[in-house]
Amino acid sequence: xxxxxxxSIDGMGGDYAPGMIVEGVELACQxxxxxxxxxxxxxxxxxxxxxxxPKAQAVSEVRHAPDMISMDDRPTTALRSGKNSxxxxxxxxxxxxxxxxxxxxxxxxxxxxxxxxxxxxMPGISRPAIVTSFPTQNxxxxxxxxxxxxxxxxxxxVQFAVMGxxxxxxxxxxxxxxxxxxxxxxxxxxxxxxxxxxxAILKNSSLPVKFAGFVEGDDIGKGTVxxxxxxxxxGNIALKTAEGTSNLIIFFLKKFxxxxxxxxxxxLIARPALNRFKSHFDxxxxxxxxxxGLNGICVKSHGGTDPIGFAHAIEAGVKLxxxxxxxxxxxxxxxxxxxxQNKTLESNTKKALN
Amino acid sequence: xxxxxxxSIDGMGGDYAPGMIVEGVELACQxxxxxxxxxxxxxxxxxxxxxxxPKAQAVSEVRHAPDMISMDDRPTTALRSGKNSxxxxxxxxxxxxxxxxxxxxxxxxxxxxxxxxxxxxMPGISRPAIVTSFPTQNxxxxxxxxxxxxxxxxxxxVQFAVMGxxxxxxxxxxxxxxxxxxxxxxxxxxxxxxxxxxxAILKNSSLPVKFAGFVEGDDIGKGTVxxxxxxxxxGNIALKTAEGTSNLIIFFLKKFxxxxxxxxxxxLIARPALNRFKSHFDxxxxxxxxxxGLNGICVKSHGGTDPIGFAHAIEAGVKLxxxxxxxxxxxxxxxxxxxxQNKTLESNTKKALN
Numbered sequence: 001x002x003x004x005x006x007x008s009i010d011g012m013g014g015d016y017a018p019g020m021i022v023e024g025v026e027l028a029c030q031x032x033x034x035x036x037x038x039x040x041x042x043x044x045x046x047x048x049x050x051x052x053x054p055k056a057q058a059v060s061e062v063r064h065a066p067d068m069i070s071m072d073d074r075p076t077t078a079l080r081s082g083k084n085s086x087x088x089x090x091x092x093x094x095x096x097x098x099x100x101x102x103x104x105x106x107x108x109x110x111x112x113x114x115x116x117x118x119x120x121x122m123p124g125i126s127r128p129a130i131v132t133s134f135p136t137q138n139x140x141x142x143x144x145x146x147x148x149x150x151x152x153x154x155x156x157x158v159q160f161a162v163m164g165x166x167x168x169x170x171x172x173x174x175x176x177x178x179x180x181x182x183x184x185x186x187x188x189x190x191x192x193x194x195x196x197x198x199x200a201i202l203k204n205s206s207l208p209v210k211f212a213g214f215v216e217g218d219d220i221g222k223g224t225v226x227x228x229x230x231x232x233x234x235g236n237i238a239l240k241t242a243e244g245t246s247n248l249i250i251f252f253l254k255k256f257x258x259x260x261x262x263x264x265x266x267x268l269i270a271r272p273a274l275n276r277f278k279s280h281f282d283x284x285x286x287x288x289x290x291x292x293g294l295n296g297i298c299v300k301s302h303g304g305t306d307p308i309g310f311a312h313a314i315e316a317g318v319k320l321x322x323x324x325x326x327x328x329x330x331x332x333x334x335x336x337x338x339x340x341q342n343k344t345l346e347s348n349t350k351k352a353l354n
Numbered sequence: 355x356x357x358x359x360x361x362s363i364d365g366m367g368g369d370y371a372p373g374m375i376v377e378g379v380e381l382a383c384q385x386x387x388x389x390x391x392x393x394x395x396x397x398x399x400x401x402x403x404x405x406x407x408p409k410a411q412a413v414s415e416v417r418h419a420p421d422m423i424s425m426d427d428r429p430t431t432a433l434r435s436g437k438n439s440x441x442x443x444x445x446x447x448x449x450x451x452x453x454x455x456x457x458x459x460x461x462x463x464x465x466x467x468x469x470x471x472x473x474x475x476m477p478g479i480s481r482p483a484i485v486t487s488f489p490t491q492n493x494x495x496x497x498x499x500x501x502x503x504x505x506x507x508x509x510x511x512v513q514f515a516v517m518g519x520x521x522x523x524x525x526x527x528x529x530x531x532x533x534x535x536x537x538x539x540x541x542x543x544x545x546x547x548x549x550x551x552x553x554a555i556l557k558n559s560s561l562p563v564k565f566a567g568f569v570e571g572d573d574i575g576k577g578t579v580x581x582x583x584x585x586x587x588x589g590n591i592a593l594k595t596a597e598g599t600s601n602l603i604i605f606f607l608k609k610f611x612x613x614x615x616x617x618x619x620x621x622l623i624a625r626p627a628l629n630r631f632k633s634h635f636d637x638x639x640x641x642x643x644x645x646x647g648l649n650g651i652c653v654k655s656h657g658g659t660d661p662i663g664f665a666h667a668i669e670a671g672v673k674l675x676x677x678x679x680x681x682x683x684x685x686x687x688x689x690x691x692x693x694x695q696n697k698t699l700e701s702n703t704k705k706a707l708n
Contacts, residue, residue, distance in 0.1 A: 072541075074543070135602070135606075136602065137601075137602055137605050137606075147538050150538065150545065150546050151546055182591060183591075184501050184504065184586070184587055184590040184591065187426075189428070191504065191587070192504050192505055192587060216590075216591070216594050217590065217591040217592065217593065217594025217595035217596075217597070217598055218594040218595070218597045218598030218601070219598065220595055220598050220599070221595070221597075221598030221599045221600075221601055221602035222598055222601070222602075230591075232538070233538055233545070233546060233588065234587065234588055234591055236538040236570075236571065237536060237537075237538065237570070237571040237584075237588055237591070237592055238571065238591055238592065238595045239571065240570050240571025240572040241571035241572070241574055241575070241592045241595045241596050241599070242571075242595050242596075242598075242599040243571070243572045244571055244572030244573065244574050244575030244576055244596075245574070245575045245595070245596040245599040245600055245603075246575075246599055246603055247491075247572070247575055247576070248489070248490060248491055248575035248576075249599075249600055249603045249604070249635070250603070251491050252489075252491075252631055252634055252635070253607070253631055256627045256628070256630050256631035256634070257624055257627050257628075257631075259627060259630075260626075260627060262623055262624060262626060262627065263624045263626070263627030263628075265620075265623050265624070266619075266620040266621060266622070266623035266624025266625075266627065266628075267620060267624055268620070269616055269619050269620035269623060270611055270616060270617045270619070270620025270621055270624070271620075272614075272616060272617070273610045273611050273613060273614060273616065273617030273620065274610070274611075274617075274620075276610050276613075277606055277607055277609075277610035277611070280606055280610070281603070281606070
């Protein structure tokens with residue numbers, strides 16, 4: 001018997017909300033019969049949209065939220081005056097155990113701030129992180145933090161390693177994921193204090209993490225490891241640089257193929273292959289970044305995604321719920337927070353750094 | 355009348371030295387008749403190689419260097435025991451005004467350390483930076499620092515902005531290059547202290563820099579601005595992430611095109627277009643990063659490049675010499691180091707941050 005998972009949805013978050021949201025819910029229902037939804041937002045509009053999506057309507061309950069967070073609201077503003085917003089009420093539903101996961105395509109900073117205040121950090125975690133997976137030459141790879149924490153110390157990075165390892169194990173179904181820290185060189189003496197200290201802790205700990213040392217930026221695309229740990233500043237820039245480079249290459253591929261007749265004919269003949277190539281990198285397949293480290297599953301969808309992408313974000317959240325993702329992280333964190341072990345870790349770190 | 359430029363060459367640096375080096379010198383001679391070379395390294399081997407490259411032989415003087423720096427020597431080791439290495443003697447030649455530029459494909463850390471000690475920093479510069487250009491959707495773009503400085507403060511970033519602006523003006527022939535700081539968002543409140551302070555200084559200064567604020571990782575490939583300023587940790591990771599992503603996309607393009615017959619036929623017909631696409635992103639065209647901020651032109655070639663790439667690195671150095679690159683930077687730096695102005699900058703910065 002399969003249990004039903006209830007997902008709360010920020011019905012008003014994202015560039016194309018609420019229409020895109022309800023269509024995404026409809027698509028998710030078609031794929032998975034075991035999801036129920038609580039959709040927060042303008043009840044009249046949402047009810048009206050649902051009448052046109054009968055599958056979604058059958059499994060959704062609309063809850064009215066009088067306010068909404070805009071894409072450019074500051075996190076502090078959202079916290080202060082967003083208590084009756086669709087985003088906040090959707091998060092509250094997870095806190096109140098009415099839903100097992102929340103999905104929002106809204107303002108990332110506001111979502112981070114409100115989810116952290118409402119759901120609270122897991123024991124042993126100082127800061128939540130944004131994690132997602134993306135394609136490499138060697139299967140999918142997980143990277144965190146992607147922008148939640150601008151400055152990180154060694155302990156933050158170690159916590160990210162533990163959470164990323166569990167994420168790769170459960171979301172990507174990798175048995176023993178390898179974990180590395182992103183750095184400017186693979187040699188131990190390279191990098192800033194945080195990455196060197198974090199590497200020393202991971203190397204000498206008895207944590208259940210297969211630590212592979214440092215990797216460099218080009219290892220992201222190579223798929224050298226399964227999990228890449230970095231601070232939110234570097235991670236955000238690396239992820240967006242990869243997106244931008246991908247767009248750049250495709251832009252010039254199209255340009256050179258359409259510049260002359262032979263290119264056009266060749267592209268026409270190879271179109272099915274080129275379409276498979278294109279769909280392999282379809283960002284919608286990878287939509288849905290998770291805020292890990294909180295007492296609750298919170299998924300951030302890209303703000304500009306379409307219904308297919310939003311349905312992917314919902315599926316990612318449901319998968320994490322079904323696999324008891326947060327429970328597994330908590331079990332691993334116990335090993336990290338054990339006081340005696342922390343002492344050993346500290347002394348090992350000092351040894352390793354001297 | 356065109357003046358002759360003398361370039362000193364680290365004959366033993368790089369994965370395929372000295373054979374690749376001498377071939378690269380030969381190619382550079384074929385393109386530009388106004389270069390003379392001092393090649394440092396094992397004199398017997400170099401002389402022998404030159405007999406097979408008569409054009410290079412005619413314009414090169416070999417100087418014997420008994421030692422060489424290996425690719426994994428630490429910078430401190432190189433400084434201490436590399437005084438008679440090919441790399442060190444090649445740098446010394448610039449210091450002694452025997453050559454106008456030095457080019458090495460050897461160990462980056464050692465080159466940075468020795469060039470800084472020998473050539474010394476320009477007045478007004480606290481740290482040299484590694485700068486290079488690369489292709490975007492909107493022409494070429496300059497980025498610095500690419501790995502010389504792991505941690506940077508606001509003043510470092512402002513100095514990089516001044517040097518990058520001059521580099522774009524002279525190396526890329528852009529009249530009024532736009533300059534931006536790499537960040538995790540374009541809004542002023544995002545990012546770490548260093549980027550926020552540097553942005554405030556550049557915004558309020560009378561420096562001759564067309565400052566465009568913040569850009570994000572995906573703006574690198576878009577070519578949103580001409581010069582991107584960042585710390586060496588982030589810059590190194592962004593550059594290598596772009597390389598890795600580019601390889602990833604090409605890998606899957608080849609894979610999907612070769613997976614079935616129609617893909618193969620299409621690719622065959624479109625081959626000339628695909629070859630132009632490939633050569634547009636040929637890393638050899640962009641080989642040759644400069645260490646800016648030193649009293650002398652110092653160019654770092656990729657260690658694994660081939661003669662075509664090494665010849666590009668030589669040409670990049672010669673172009674900077676011919677354009678009096680360092681003299682222009684010094685003129686702009688005077689504006690930055692002027693004490694009164696610095697006071698104004700500081701007070702403006704405080705105002706902007708409050």
